[in-house]
Every structure is written in structure tokens, then in C-alpha cells.
Amino acid sequence: DVKVTQSSRYLVKRTGEKVFLECVQDMDHENMFWYRQDPGLGLRLIYFSYDVKMKEKGDIPEGYSVSREKKERFSLILESASTNQTSMYLCASSPGHRDVGEQYFGPGTRLTVT
Amino acid sequence: RKEVEQDPGPFNVPEGATVAFNCTYSNSASQSFFWYRQDCRKEPKLLMSVYSSGNEDGRFTAQLNRASQYISLLIRDSKLSDSATYLCVVNPNTGFQKLVFGTGTRLLVSP
Numbered sequence A: 001d002v003k004v005t006q007s008s009r010y011l012v013k014r015t016g017e018k019v020f021l022e023c024v025q026d027m028d029h030e031n032m033f034w035y036r037q038d039p040g041l042g043l044r045l046i047y048f049s050y051d052v053k054m055k056e057k058g059d060i061p062e063g064y065s066v067s068r069e070k071k072e073r074f075s076l077i078l079e080s081a082s083t084n085q086t087s088m089y090l091c092a093s094s095p096g097h098r099d100v101g102e103q104y105f106g107p108g109t110r111l112t113v114t
Numbered sequence B: 001r002k003e004v005e006q007d008p009g010p011f012n013v014p015e016g017a018t019v020a021f022n023c024t025y026s027n028s029a030s031q032s033f034f035w036y037r038q039d040c041r042k043e044p045k046l047l048m049s050v051y052s053s054g055n056e057d058g059r060f061t062a063q064l065n066r067a068s069q070y071i072s073l074l075i076r077d078s079k080l081s082d083s084a085t086y087l088c089v090v091n092p093n094t095g096f097q098k099l100v101f102g103t104g105t106r107l108l109v110s111p
Helices: none
Strands: A004-006 A010-013 A019-025 A031-038 A042-049 A064-070 A073-078 A087-094 A109-113 B004-006 B011-014 B019-025 B032-038 B044-050 B055-057 B060-065 B070-075 B084-091 B105-110
Touching (some): A010 A019, A019 A031, A031 A073, A042 A073, A073 A087, B004 B084, B019 B084, B032 B060, B032 B070, B044 B055
Parallel strands (some): A010 A109
Antiparallel strands (some): A031 A042, A031 A087, A087 A109, B060 B070, B084 B105
């Protein structure tokens, strides 16, 4: 069974803090993704990575950065958290270019920025 | 215009009913289509892929209409456990396996 884990289920941070969200997958997947999910807006892609040390901007990368130093781990960084970054953050992974469409999601981190 | 549009619902149906959802997509070059299911406070999970010839998996049938650019999901003999949000997902064929998610259609099946 594919497992994607995220470091925290709930997180509360103050405006201006630097925030790290960690994601680990155990199935040797090449591709990893970070999304945020907001009511009425659905899932929106922040960043993705198709290989170690590679990263690509998604649809809403502003205010975020990512790091992928190891294949199994993909970190999302909020350099200076703001209240409009309060959201549910979902990490996902997928096996490779042939398997378009089947992304495996972690349980999510609900981040509140006060 | 949104890339993927769905009726948010909720669709309230009794157990045993048949219910259908539609989803429209804007990019005619889109190649791959999927339905994901998301339970309340849980992560999305792939329900089924949608092929040009249609796809059936037990009580679930997915259809693709490329001419009209819509995808449908039909659920027969609804169960209480089918209550969830169903996400329409499209690969817009932009050179990588980026997926575009609809905002979802909520289904509530009652006894």
C-alpha cells in the first residue's frame, strides 16, 4: 500500500513566522506535489517536483518555496506566513510519466495563521 | 471560465437511487480524465479513470463526451457509504502530468 505521510495534521502559526510542512512517501515515486484546498476553490497546485532537486511552479507559487533533497521527501516552506495562507495543505505523489492521473495523497495539514 | 466546472450540489438521494453528475472542461486538448472521491475531512482518492469508450466499475459508470467537453459519473443502487464529494479531474495535456481538479460535487445518501 502506498503511504504518504505529512508531518502535522493541525498547525497554528503567527503572521510572519517561517513554516515548514513535510511530506514523505514510501513507494519510490518520482513525482511529488503540494496543493492547497479551500472551500469553493478546490485543489490548487502550488509546486511540484519530478525528480530530486528538481522543482516546478504550479498555479499559485507566490509566497511558497519547496525543497526536495531526497526522493521520498518533499517540503513546502512558507517564508513569512500570512493570514491568507490559512488553508488545508495536501501533499501527493505519483509513480511516473506513464501513470498520469493516479496521485496518492497524504492526510493533509490544516494550517491556521493568526 | 474555470478549466473544470462541477455543480457543487449537494445531491440528496435515498438509498438505492441512481444519481448522475456531470462535469465540463474548457481545454479541448485535454487527454486524460478521472473521478476522485473525497470523504469528509479526508484526502482525495482515485475512484476511476474515464476512457473514450466509457468505463464501468461495479455500480459506477463514467462516460466522456469529447464533442461537448463533458464527463459524467453515474452511480447505481446508491449506498450510504457513497456519501462523499466527487471531484472531476482533468489532465490538460500541458506537457507534464499536472492535474486540474474541479471543486467537487457533494453527494448525500440517506436511509
